[in-house]
Amino acid sequence: MVWLFKLYENCRNDLLINRQVKFLGRCWMSDVSIVADVTGLNGSPSLDGLHHSVPVPPASAGFWRQWRAFSGPAFLVGVGYMDPGNWGTDLQAGATYRYDLLWVVALASLMAVVMQLIAARLGVVLGKDLAQACRDFYPKWTRWPNWLACEAAIAACDLAEVLGSAVALNLLFGIPLFWAVIITAFDVLLLLALQGLGMRMIEAVILVLVGTIGGCYAVEIFVLPQTQPDFLDMGRAMLTPTLGKDGMVVLAIGIIGATVMPHNLYLHSALVQSRRVNTDAPAIRRAIRFNSLDTVAALSVAFLVNAAILVLAAMVFHGRDGVTVRDGVTFTFGEETDWIRVAYLTLAPLLGTAAASTLFAIALLASGQSSTITGTLAGQVVMEGFMHWRLRPWVRRLVTRSVAIVPAIVIIGLRGDGSVTDLLVLSQVVLALQLPLAMFPLLHFTSSRARMGQFRNGWFLLGAGWLSAVLITALDFYGLPDALRKAWVVMVG
Incomplete structure (x- = not known):
């Protein structure tokens, strides 16, 4: 007893x-x-300490006051669309095809906007996040496989953040990559401090990190004369999509597959519930409208950052078979090129200034740290939503980071610093496999009149959402056999 x-x-x-x-x-x-x-009823809300923690002004308040109250969740989600996992594909696309795949970055961003709009709508209307909805509305036997698949995807995404942060520390401070990976484990202290300060502080820190990334690229593209692009050529590339050159299709699949992250759908549907919104129809309609504005604004910033990475690579690397840096080391471009490391090491001698390479590394570090915060929050959402288990934030962070760090330490320890690209391949394979398990339930719930009532998806979101989900899934699985072969090579050496 x-x-x-x-x-x-x-x-x-x-x-x-x-x-x-x-x-x-x-x-x-x-x-x-x-x-x-x-x-048949809800359990306690996910992210309990943040749930309904942010008050919103009355409907009679001015537009900007209301927008400030609702803005924030989408920017936390948006960092997942400019994490280190996206950098490799964008850099390779710009270096190989100049601006020709810029339209793919735009298309992937547009599809991401559609899916995140739907995720936010689910959280506002049902008062459930996607994980809770799957638990409540699907058979019991689906809970464990769904949860395990989500955890694998979050760990895979965290692996990309580990690598991005570690490479940035290595490039900025000369710390060996092996030890830089281990150091990234201690960012749990940052998350623990932030969650203790509340939702608005987390959003403020993420906004600063996103602003750092955007500011670094703004300086490189608009201030440094060596990297100012031809905006007319960029516009033509956006309006004349093509996949006619060898290798374009595979790389386009990589860009799209690296853009829409499954854990962001779970996270966004939970974060919108941090606002204290009434349950009457006008209040829900207002929350949907302002969360939609927040989503479009945040993912527009993510698109501009990804486009800037591609444009920078096009300006610096396109038309070259390789480059030689100041110490005489030559990098030859190819399928196995570690583009993140090459971009940093070659920017200074190519541009005649160390500022660009330093800004690049700072942006990479900000990207890794901001993404790792939101990844941990997503892990809490899926564990609490699917399994109704609760871990303290620092325990949750250690578990997630340990799962990501162990394979990185083992492979880097055995194969050296040149295995970064291989590890990113592994992470993208896992994400591609999990993505349909998030997209299709989300569309199923939000398209149902029985679940959503008058707030179910309209004809535009219905058509755009299902089209995006089918296209993304088809492209992911089209490129999956080749990715699995590469992943097998990584695992067996």
């Missing part, structure tokens, strides 16, 4: 009064609480 009393004490804050309890598990460690599984 003693352990039952302790169980009640630990879990009572997570139980809903007057709801039928179907199962209670024992709280087996002090940092975990198990939420009651209730019949």
Whole structure:
């Protein structure tokens, strides 16, 4: 009886009064609480400490005051669209085809906007995130496979952030890549401090990091004369899509596959619930409108950053078979090129200034750190939503980061610094496999009148959403056999 009393004490804050309890598990460690599984109704909200923590002004308040209150969640999600995993494909596209694949970056960003708009709508209308909706509306047997697939995708995405941050530390401070990877484990302290300060502080820090990334590229493209692009040529490339050159299709698939991240759909549907919105129809309609503006603004910034990476690579690398840096080391461009490292090392001698290479590394570090914060939040959302398990933020961060760091340490330790590109291939394979498991349930729920009522997807979101999901899935799986072959080579050496 003693352990039952302790169980009640630990879990009572997570139980809903007057709801039928179907199962209670024992709280087996002090940092975990198990939420009651209730019949047909919500459990406690995900990200409980942030849920409904941000007040919103009344409808009579001015437009800008309302927009400021609702803005933020999409920028947390938006960093996932400019994480280090995207940099490799954008750099390779610009170096190989100049501006010819700029339209693919725009198309991928447009599809990402559509999917995130739908994810935000789900969270606002149902008051559930995508993981909770899958748990409540799908058979019980789907919970474990869905949760495990999500965790694998989050760990894979975190692997890209580990590599990006580690490469940035290596380039800025000369820290060996092996030790730089280990140092990235300690960013758990940053997340722990931020979550203790509340949702608005997290959003403010992410906004500063995003602004750092954007500012670095603005300087490189608009200030440094060596990298100012031909904007007329860029416009023509955007308006005349082509895939006629050898290798374009594969790289286009890589750009699209690296853009839409499955964990962002779960995360966005939870983050929009941080706003204290009433449940009446006018309030929900207002929340949808302002969250839509937030989404379009944030992902537009992500598109501009990704486009800037491609344009910078086009200006510096296109038309070259390789480059020689100041110390006499020659880099030959090819399929196995580690574009992130080459971009940094070659920018200074090519441009005649160290400023561009330093800005590049700072932007890379900001990208890795901002993405790692949102990745941990996404991990909390899927664990709490699918399994009703709760971990303290620092425990959750250590678990996620450990899963990502272990393969990085093993492969880098055995094969050296040249394995960064191989590890990114592994991460993209896992993300491609998990993406349909997030997109199709999201569209299923938000297209249902029974679930969403008058706020279900309209004809535009319905058509654009299903078209985007089918196209992204088809392209991912079209390129999957080749990616799996590369991943097998990575694992067996």
